[in-house]
Amino acid sequence: MAEDRRVATTRLVLLTYAIIGIFSVLAVGFWVLQVVEHAKFEEMAENNHQRTLALRAPRGIVFDRDLKVLVENRRSYSISIVREHTKDLNRTVRLLAEAIAMDEPAIRQIVERHRREPSYRPIMVVQDATLAQVAAVKARRLDFELPDIVVEQVPTRQYPEAMAAHLFGYVGEVSDAQVTDADGLKSGDIVGQAGIEKVYNSLLMGSDGAKRVVVNSVGREIRVLDEDPPTEGKRLQLTIDADVQKAIEDGFRVAGFNGAAVVLDPANGDVLGFTSVPSYDPNAFAAGIDRSTWASLNTDDLKPLQDRAIQGRYSPGSTFKMAVALAGLEEGIITPDFHAHCAGHANFYGHDFKCWKHGGHGSIDLRHAIEQSCDVYFYTVANIVGVDKINKWATLLGLGVKSGIDLPNEQVGLVPSTEWKRQRFHEKWYAGETISVGIGQGAVAVTPVSMAVYMATLANGGTRVTPHLLKAVDDGNGWKAVPPPPPQSKIEIDPDKLQAIRDGLWMVVNQGGTGGRARMIGYDISGKTGSSQVISNAGRVAAGKTTKDLRDNGWFVFFAPRDNPKIAGVVFLEHGIHGGNAAAVTHHILETFFAKKEGKPLPAVPADFHLNYSDPYAHGGGPVAGGQN
Numbered sequence: 001m002a003e004d005r006r007v008a009t010t011r012l013v014l015l016t017y018a019i020i021g022i023f024s025v026l027a028v029g030f031w032v033l034q035v036v037e038h039a040k041f042e043e044m045a046e047n048n049h050q051r052t053l054a055l056r057a058p059r060g061i062v063f064d065r066d067l068k069v070l071v072e073n074r075r076s077y078s079i080s081i082v083r084e085h086t087k088d089l090n091r092t093v094r095l096l097a098e099a100i101a102m103d104e105p106a107i108r109q110i111v112e113r114h115r116r117e118p119s120y121r122p123i124m125v126v127q128d129a130t131l132a133q134v135a136a137v138k139a140r141r142l143d144f145e146l147p148d149i150v151v152e153q154v155p156t157r158q159y160p161e162a163m164a165a166h167l168f169g170y171v172g173e174v175s176d177a178q179v180t181d182a183d184g185l186k187s188g189d190i191v192g193q194a195g196i197e198k199v200y201n202s203l204l205m206g207s208d209g210a211k212r213v214v215v216n217s218v219g220r221e222i223r224v225l226d227e228d229p230p231t232e233g234k235r236l237q238l239t240i241d242a243d244v245q246k247a248i249e250d251g252f253r254v255a256g257f258n259g260a261a262v263v264l265d266p267a268n269g270d271v272l273g274f275t276s277v278p279s280y281d282p283n284a285f286a287a288g289i290d291r292s293t294w295a296s297l298n299t300d301d302l303k304p305l306q307d308r309a310i311q312g313r314y315s316p317g318s319t320f321k322m323a324v325a326l327a328g329l330e331e332g333i334i335t336p337d338f339h340a341h342c343a344g345h346a347n348f349y350g351h352d353f354k355c356w357k358h359g360g361h362g363s364i365d366l367r368h369a370i371e372q373s374c375d376v377y378f379y380t381v382a383n384i385v386g387v388d389k390i391n392k393w394a395t396l397l398g399l400g401v402k403s404g405i406d407l408p409n410e411q412v413g414l415v416p417s418t419e420w421k422r423q424r425f426h427e428k429w430y431a432g433e434t435i436s437v438g439i440g441q442g443a444v445a446v447t448p449v450s451m452a453v454y455m456a457t458l459a460n461g462g463t464r465v466t467p468h469l470l471k472a473v474d475d476g477n478g479w480k481a482v483p484p485p486p487p488q489s490k491i492e493i494d495p496d497k498l499q500a501i502r503d504g505l506w507m508v509v510n511q512g513g514t515g516g517r518a519r520m521i522g523y524d525i526s527g528k529t530g531s532s533q534v535i536s537n538a539g540r541v542a543a544g545k546t547t548k549d550l551r552d553n554g555w556f557v558f559f560a561p562r563d564n565p566k567i568a569g570v571v572f573l574e575h576g577i578h579g580g581n582a583a584a585v586t587h588h589i590l591e592t593f594f595a596k597k598e599g600k601p602l603p604a605v606p607a608d609f610h611l612n613y614s615d616p617y618a619h620g621g622g623p624v625a626g627g628q629n
């Protein structure tokens with residue numbers, strides 16, 4: 001028993017010393033940690049943070065009608081300031097400006113614009129940083145200079161250079177007004193600002209994700225706490241035919257004129273091609289457009305940001321004559337056999353109005369008046385029909401009203417009437433004003449897209465289709481077709497009367513008319529040229545020598561084939577001089593369309609259209625009233 005007690009006592013003493021030793025070590029350790037290395041661990045505690053990083057959702061990919069990729073995304077880097085982790089914001093701005101070679105005031109302006117936002121939300125300074133900028137920032141972070149700067153990999157929009165730029169539009173950071181007006185948008189979001197990017201932003205945008213991480217004092221991720229992946233935007237299939245679109249773009253490039261073109265399926269309003277020239281590169285916006293580029297686009301006299309196809313308003317010239325003809329026919333005022341005598345000019349209400357053909361066309365009926373684009377014939381018909389009936393039928397065909405195309409900021413054209421003038425000018429309409437309207441001059445103003453609808457309506461027998469761009473949507477569960485919008489209206493047109501106009505349009509291209517440059521043997525192309533003055537003859541004389549381009553605009557409106565149209569549209573050349581020049585561009589578009597439809601090789605891009613650049617006014621020519629063929 002005594003032996004056992006002695007062993008127990010020894011063990012107890014040893015345990016006591018062990019406990020004392022352990023607590024001594026702990027005490028020393030705590031003293032070292034809390035006193036000796038206090039400053040070090042305090043800094044580590046302060047500089048290790050949780051960060052919530054936004055994971056931007058890629059926008060939906062855009063395809064053409066054959067599922068060829070038109071607009072996609074690429075990976076890029078953004079550079080942002082996280083104010084929550086900034087001890088000295090002024091110092092951060094100064095060092096960042098130095099590192100990425102950016103103006104310090106520009107960075108301060110960005111920071112100031114977002115100052116009222118929560119401090120934990122990163123302020124994006126550079127949307128599409130270069131690799132050199134990324135490397136410079138990361139090097140400074142390793143040196144503990146920029147721990148409050150975040151470099152993130154983000155999806156950025158990528159467009160096919162300048163092709164169909166006005167159709168696709170562009171993206172940019174959401175404005176304060178958009179944050180206020182639209183639900184679900186927050187500052188810093190990238191949204192559509194023009195074109196289909198804007199109209200279908202809710203489909204294309206997707207849902208951002210987030211990643212919560214722990215970072216150390218230099219901003220390096222230590223570990224990921226949790227992650228909510230982003231959801232990509234819906235994929236869109238457009239009605240656009242990429243090959244037809246390219247043919248239009250190539251045609252304008254070879255011709256060397258500005259202008260617009262819209263090509264439709266006359267059966268349902270599918271937009272097969274859509275161009276406005278001059279254009280711009282939407283990639284400049286996707287990467288965050290700089291001030292100088294933005295300023296140059298806005299101050300450019302050629303207005304590249306203007307979508308001429310839906311916002312440009314121009315006199316249609318002789319392309320308007322079919323509307324005048326239909327008004328006379330459907331109102332029972334004339335028949336297809338109605339003749340007028342053209343001596344090269346005619347007098348109405350004491351004023352002499354000339355025909356484009358100085359010697360005149362002689363006695364001419366409706367079909368040949370369309371073929372030869374006789375101005376005197378349509379002066380005569382317009383004078384008999386009157387402006388209000390012309391307004392009625394032109395409107396039913398799609399002119400002077402919005403087309404309803406699914407693009408923003410469409411402008412409305414004008415077909416005058418007695419009521420319009422009374423409301424606009426508080427004056428009566430004078431019968432003499434109708435004469436110029438008869439050849440698409442005077443107060444008449446149309447948009448190219450409305451001219452495409454106008455020809456589609458004549459092509460399909462009276463249905464004013466609504467042009468549209470969206471064909472199908474894929475939300476991840478396969479393509480779902482989007483039904484075309486309903487027609488704007490449908491009018492009953494006497495088939496025999498319409499056929500007389502169709503005959504004239506076919507003759508314009510295939511017999512002795514002014515549209516022979518669009519002819520394709522075996523395809524029965526139907527169309528009408530038009531040349532319209534941009535300034536009156538008196539104004540031209542008063543202008544004298546000027547740097548302004550005063551050459552006429554050139555139009556060609558068309559559909560094909562004649563008896564079962566599959567394509568309709570317009571090519572408008574700004575200062576294109578003659579409608580025949582627009583017909584030459586149209587020929588390449590139609591060649592491409594029919595070759596693809598028949599499975600043949602696509603035609604090569606012509607090196608030259610051999611256009612007619614002669615100015616009809618160079619030797620004092622040109623009609624008094626401004627009508628041309």
